[in-house]
Amino acid sequence: MVDFQQSNSVSASTLLHRITDRIRRSLELPDILNATVTELRSLLETDRVKIYRFEPDGSGCVVAESLNPHHLPSLLGLYFPADDIPLAHRELFVKARQRSIVDIEAQSILLSRLDQSQTTSLTSNQVQQLAVEEILERPVDSCHVEYLTAMGVKSSLVVPILHQGQLWGLLVSHHAQSKQISHQNLQLVQLLADQVSIAITQSDLLNQTRQNAAQQALVNQVSSLLHAPLQIEEILQQVLEHITTALQAAGGRLYLTADQPPAVYTCGVQPVFNLNFALEETTFWQQLNHRPSTASPEIDWVALQTSQPPAFVQLCTIDDLYQVPELENLQQTFQTVAIRSLLVMPLNYGAQQLGYLTLFRTEIDTDIAWAGRFDSDARQDRVRSSFAMWREIKSGQTHPWTQQEQDWLKALGAHLIMAVMQHRLYRCEHEQRVLVEMRNHQLSQARRVAEEANRLKSDFLSSTSHELRTPLASILNYLKLLQEGLYDTETEHQEYINIAHQSAEMLVAILNDVLDLARIEAGRMPIEMELLSIAEVLTEAQRLFEIDSRKTGIALETICQVETVWADRVKVRQIITNLIANAFKFTEQGKITVYCCQRDGIAEITIADTGIGIDPSQRDHLFEPFVQADGSIKRRYGGTGLGLTICKRLVELMGGQIWIASRGVGHGTTVTFTLRCSEIPTLER
Amino acid sequence: MTRIAVLDDDSQWCFAIKRYLRDRFDVFTFTDTDSFLISPLDSYDLVLMDFSILPIDGLELTNGYQVLEKLKRLPDPPLLVLVSGFFSQTDSLMYNKQFPQADAILTKDLGLDTFVERLQALVIP
Numbered sequence: 001m002v003d004f005q006q007s008n009s010v011s012a013s014t015l016l017h018r019i020t021d022r023i024r025r026s027l028e029l030p031d032i033l034n035a036t037v038t039e040l041r042s043l044l045e046t047d048r049v050k051i052y053r054f055e056p057d058g059s060g061c062v063v064a065e066s067l068n069p070h071h072l073p074s075l076l077g078l079y080f081p082a083d084d085i086p087l088a089h090r091e092l093f094v095k096a097r098q099r100s101i102v103d104i105e106a107q108s109i110l111l112s113r114l115d116q117s118q119t120t121s122l123t124s125n126q127v128q129q130l131a132v133e134e135i136l137e138r139p140v141d142s143c144h145v146e147y148l149t150a151m152g153v154k155s156s157l158v159v160p161i162l163h164q165g166q167l168w169g170l171l172v173s174h175h176a177q178s179k180q181i182s183h184q185n186l187q188l189v190q191l192l193a194d195q196v197s198i199a200i201t202q203s204d205l206l207n208q209t210r211q212n213a214a215q216q217a218l219v220n221q222v223s224s225l226l227h228a229p230l231q232i233e234e235i236l237q238q239v240l241e242h243i244t245t246a247l248q249a250a251g252g253r254l255y256l257t258a259d260q261p262p263a264v265y266t267c268g269v270q271p272v273f274n275l276n277f278a279l280e281e282t283t284f285w286q287q288l289n290h291r292p293s294t295a296s297p298e299i300d301w302v303a304l305q306t307s308q309p310p311a312f313v314q315l316c317t318i319d320d321l322y323q324v325p326e327l328e329n330l331q332q333t334f335q336t337v338a339i340r341s342l343l344v345m346p347l348n349y350g351a352q353q354l355g356y357l358t359l360f361r362t363e364i365d366t367d368i369a370w371a372g373r374f375d376s377d378a379r380q381d382r383v384r385s386s387f388a389m390w391r392e393i394k395s396g397q398t399h400p401w402t403q404q405e406q407d408w409l410k411a412l413g414a415h416l417i418m419a420v421m422q423h424r425l426y427r428c429e430h431e432q433r434v435l436v437e438m439r440n441h442q443l444s445q446a447r448r449v450a451e452e453a454n455r456l457k458s459d460f461l462s463s464t465s466h467e468l469r470t471p472l473a474s475i476l477n478y479l480k481l482l483q484e485g486l487y488d489t490e491t492e493h494q495e496y497i498n499i500a501h502q503s504a505e506m507l508v509a510i511l512n513d514v515l516d517l518a519r520i521e522a523g524r525m526p527i528e529m530e531l532l533s534i535a536e537v538l539t540e541a542q543r544l545f546e547i548d549s550r551k552t553g554i555a556l557e558t559i560c561q562v563e564t565v566w567a568d569r570v571k572v573r574q575i576i577t578n579l580i581a582n583a584f585k586f587t588e589q590g591k592i593t594v595y596c597c598q599r600d601g602i603a604e605i606t607i608a609d610t611g612i613g614i615d616p617s618q619r620d621h622l623f624e625p626f627v628q629a630d631g632s633i634k635r636r637y638g639g640t641g642l643g644l645t646i647c648k649r650l651v652e653l654m655g656g657q658i659w660i661a662s663r664g665v666g667h668g669t670t671v672t673f674t675l676r677c678s679e680i681p682t683l684e685r
Numbered sequence: 686m687t688r689i690a691v692l693d694d695d696s697q698w699c700f701a702i703k704r705y706l707r708d709r710f711d712v713f714t715f716t717d718t719d720s721f722l723i724s725p726l727d728s729y730d731l732v733l734m735d736f737s738i739l740p741i742d743g744l745e746l747t748n749g750y751q752v753l754e755k756l757k758r759l760p761d762p763p764l765l766v767l768v769s770g771f772f773s774q775t776d777s778l779m780y781n782k783q784f785p786q787a788d789a790i791l792t793k794d795l796g797l798d799t800f801v802e803r804l805q806a807l808v809i810p
Contacts, residue, residue, distance in 0.1 A: 462771055466737070469770035470695060473793035477701035480797045486704055499697055 012188045015043050019195050029203035033064035036196055040066070040173065044185060046155070047071040048174040051196070054167055058082030058090065062371075063169070071176040072152055078371035078389055084147075085170075093160035094167045099186060102140050102156040104148055105178040109140040148174075151387050155179040157186070159193045163200045171196065215408050218246050222412050226419035233263070235419075240357075241267045243412060247405050249359035250339070255280040256347075256355040256420060269360055271333040279333070280356045284326050288316055288346050289353055315410060318342040319400040338362045340398050343406075345413050349421045357409075357416065365395045460625050467510050467641065474503035513642035517625065520649040527568045527653050531679060534596055534603060535560040537569070541576050541594070548584050555591040556580070562596045562603045565675040571650045572675070578643045579607040579671050586669065587611030602656075603677050608670040614662040622660055623648045647673070686711045687808045688728055692721045692749065693735035693768070698793070702733070705797045709805075718752060729763040731808055732756060733791070736769035750784050757786045764788045764807055 022035045033051050041049040048071075051064040065076040101110040148156055155175040161168045171193045173181075225239050236254055244252035244267050251268030255278055264278055273279050280286075321327045321334060321342050334340070341361035347354040373390035478500040487493040519525045538558040549556045565572070576594070583592045590610025597604055614622070625645045644660075651658045651673045658673035689706065691714040693699050699714035706712045713729070715721035718738050734749040734756075746752055753765045767787040772780055774792050781790060791803055 465773070466769070466771045469773070469792075469794050470698075473770060474695075474697050474701070476794070476796055477698070477705070481701060481704055484705075503697070 012043065012184070015039050015188070016191060016195075019192060027202055027206040029199060030064070032199040032203070033196065034066075036171070036192060037064045037066040040171070040189065040192055041068075042066075043188070044157075044173050044181070046157075046173045046175040046179060047177075048075075048153075048172075050075060050172050050174070051161070051169055052080070052172055053169040054090070058085075058087065060085070060169070068176075072174060073388070075371055075387065077369055078387070079368050080371050090167055093170070094162065094165070097160065097162075099160070099190065100156070100158045101181045101186065102144065102148060102158075103178055103180075104140075104145055104154040104156075107139055107145065109144070110181075150385055152176055155181070157181050157189060159186075159189045161193050161196050161200070163197055163204070168197070168200055211404055215404075215411060218242070218408060219411050219415065223415050226415060232423045233265075236263075237265050237267070239416065239419075240265050243357070243409070244268055244359060247343070247359055247401075247409060248361075248399075249343070250362040251360040253279065253358045253360075254355065255285075255358070257353060262355070269337050269339060269362060271330070271339055271360070272336045273333050279330075280358070282330065284330065285344065285346075285356055285358075287326075288314075288344055288356070289348065314346055314348070315406055315413075316342075316344045316346075317401040317406060318344075319398045334360075338396075340396070341401065343401050343409065345409060347413070347417050347420060349417055352421075354417060354420050354424070357413070359409075361399045361401075363396045364399045365393065366397045368392045368394075456624075463625060463641075464510075464514055468507065468514075471503035471507040471510070475500050475507070478503070510642070513646060516646055517642060517649065520646070520653065525650075525653060527571065529566055529568055529654065529679075531564045531566055532569045532572070534562050534565045534572070534605070534675075537572055537576060538594055538596065540573065541580055544577065545580055545584065549592075552584060552587075554584065554587055554589065556594070557591060558594040558596075560596040562598045562677060565603045565677060566679050567654045567656075567675045571654065575647045575650055575673065576605070576607070578647055579673075582643060582671075583607055583609035583611065583669070590668070598677055601677050603675045604672055605675070606670055606672040608668065610668045612669075613665045613667040614660065614669055615665050616662070619660055619662065623658075644671075651675075687730045688713070689731045689733065689804070690715065690721065690724065690726075690729040690763075691733045692718065692738065692752070693733070694737060694739050695735070698735075701797070702800075706801065706804075709801065718746065722752075726756065726759060726763075727761060731764040731766060731804065733766050733768050733804075734787075736767060736771055750787070753784075754786050766791055766804075766807065768793060770794070 018039055019036060022032060026032060037049040037051060047068040049066045050062050052060050053063045054060045059079055059082045061079045062075045062077060065074060067074050067076075099111070102108075103110075148154070151174070153174040153176065155173075155178050157173040159171045161171055171189060173189070222239050222242055225235055225242065228235055230238075236256075240252050240254045243249075249268065251270050252266070253270070254265040256263045256265075262278060262280075264280075271279060318324055318327070319341050321340060322331055327334075327342075339360045340363035343359040343361075345357040347357060368391070370390045370392055372384045372387040478496045481487065482493070482496050482500070487496060516525070538560050542556055542558050545556050548554075580592065580594065587609040588611065592607065592609045595606045595608065623644050625642055648658050654675060656674040656676070658671065661670045661672070662668065686709075688711045691699050691702050691712060693702075693714070694716050696716050699716060703712040703714050713724065715724065716739075732753075734753050736749045738746070738749045738752065746755075749769075750767060753767060756762055756765055765787055766789045767784055768791050770793040772790075772792055773794055781787075784790060789803065789807055791800060795803070
């Protein structure tokens with residue numbers, strides 16, 4: 001007996017050493033639990049050692065098991081209903097730290113209490129010092145016997161595993177035959193349970209650290225995205241997708257009222273909403289900006305004051321929206337796409353409402369492997385006869401939002417709010433800046449236009465005075481020569497008279513043109529629009545220039561494919577006469593063609609000559625007053641220098657356009673102007 | 686006799702001046718700047734230079750005053766008179782500052798009598 005005890009003590013010591021070593025080496029709870037059950041079964045030499053973990057609802061699952069499969073079936077991974085270990089028993093495990101040793105053949109149960117409240121800090125010496133009186137032996141309940149018998153168990157040892165003062169699970173040994181559990185072994189199992197408790201604490205810390213790291217990584221990832229050098233629309237879409245994925249949501253929406261109209265970013269599953277406004281504009285969302293005092297209990301409302309005072313993060317989570325009366329009107333919207341859970345985060349910055357972040361979860365199917373088929377109605381009366389696996393498959397279940405997920409979203413929410421707010425401020429600032437720049441540009445442009453108008457006016461006055469004084473001086477000079485009789489011959493005398501006369505005519509022509517131009521500029525040129533036959537006008541023009549054509553030998557051809565134009569007859573005649581006269585003036589040989597065609601309801605009248613052409617660099621200035629291609633042309637060909645300017649103004653008065661084309665000096669010139677073919681509708685006019 | 690050169694692209698002006706002055710001056714008229722510049726410039730006592738001139742190929746001269754400035758740089762320049770129809774008798778004085786290299790500014794609306802009087806005042810101080 002002594003030898004056995006010594007041997008047992010050595011084994012216990014070795015076992016303890018191995019388990020603590022395992023706990024030290026690994027922080028992975030499944031590894032530790034598996035090692036525990038393996039080592040313990042080899043020590044106790046029983047058919048099954050398992051670790052049973054409680055769920056928050058009192059049910060539980062076998063999370064680790066070491067088994068002799070020839071004697072007992074495996075229970076690993078199977079769930080047991082909460083009533084298998086009633087609440088009163090579970091409380092005894094915590095309050096009295098009760099351990100139980102059941103011997104079916106002896107129909108006895110040994111209940112051992114561990115009064116010390118700080119069990120996890122007990123040393124092995126302290127445990128050994130427990131009084132024998134603390135072990136209580138009594139007959140086992142018949143239903144307990146029945147339960148264990150149905151499981152094929154004749155000997156059972158159950159030791160609670162506590163974690164942070166709560167019942168975490170049970171360390172259980174089962175044997176298919178009767179087996180004595182020594183007090184020493186009981187102490188050993190208790191020590192192991194305490195070690196497992198330490199391991200759970202460490203593992204919890206590890207998991208917590210991992211979760212914190214993952215949360216921080218996600219926050220960093222989203223934070224980096226929010227400050228990425230991308231378009232804000234692209235950033236927000238990516239952020240929404242990140243959050244939706246990270247929170248295992250089926251779909252997400254980001255609704256921002258900062259934009260007009262409000263911007264909606266979506267990803268994944270969306271409710272089928274056929275109305276002309278956004279989901280977020282419905283009463284439920286609108287009321288979320290103020291925590292409703294009468295909200296349904298199904299709505300879980302949490303708020304977090306962030307480190308940045310203006311941003312106030314609130315979350316509203318709903319696990320089963322079909323239980324929320326406030327969403328009754330929208331149920332059909334969600335039902336179509338099987339959305340069952342909602343998470344809404346109103347985005348507020350101080351008193352400013354920026355929008356909402358909404359995540360959806362669709363309903364899920366659950367598959368639980370129970371240890372034996374249980375019937376909620378009958379199980380209280382009778383222990384089930386089999387513990388063989390029974391799968392319970394449920395569809396349309398909720399997928400609740402965990403506290404950890406809510407914590408993640410709260411951390412992200414503050415960043416999102418700040419980013420949206422920053423973007424809003426940036427955009428306001430940018431819009432203001434653009435507005436100021438636009439106004440500056442308009443002012444600058446107006447100043448340039450005014451300066452240019454002033455310059456043109458000054459140039460015009462200067463040019464006009466020069467153009468008037470030149471023929472005037474000529475008249476005065478030649479009259480003086482005539483007056484003084486300063487001519488040698490009669491021919492010379494006649495020439496002086498002709499020059500004076502021509503100069504007077506030129507003076508009149510210039511005066512008339514200048515006055516015409518002044519009237520047009522002042523808006524006092526009368527225009528009498530009518531539908532007129534352009535063919536008639538061209539025929540008149542051809543008749544008018546017949547003599548010029550004969551004298552110069554330059555053919556004048558007219559081709560008219562347009563019946564009528566909407567114009568002032570006198571002005572059209574003036575323009576065509578002026579342009580044909582110009583063509584004759586600058587053409588020494590070849591021909592002049594006047595061509596009228598229609599394009600999209602617009603008549604194009606083109607006067608093309610084979611004359612001296614135009615240097616392309618001069619083309620754009622030819623419609624300015626007193627500009628001819630160069631001064632030599634004016635002296636050589638005469639003219640007031642106002643013809644094209646007046647033509648342009650008259651064409652524009654009638655709603656048309658005019659332009660000059662030339663392939664260069666020596667290659668002829670083409671002047672084209674446009675007129676409407678039909679009357680302008682009143683509204684357009 | 687005093688030699689006067691007239692550079693003006695208006696041939697009628699050139700002819701009238703030449704005809705009116707021929708009894709009192711030797712008058713040489715040019716309607717293009719090229720011809721004028723290759724004439725014996727140092728032989729003239731006075732040059733009547735119109736402000737509007739024909740452009741000269743290869744030279745960046747766009748008005749008569751620029752030609753006048755060139756002539757001013759001759760070793761013994763003639764009297765240089767700027768003539769123009771751009772300004773009138775009343776405002777010619779204000780242009781004196783604008784064209785400081787010109788010895789005088791005469792306008793085309795003076796009439797031939799006054800014009801000759803002004804020229805005589807210049808050549809016979």
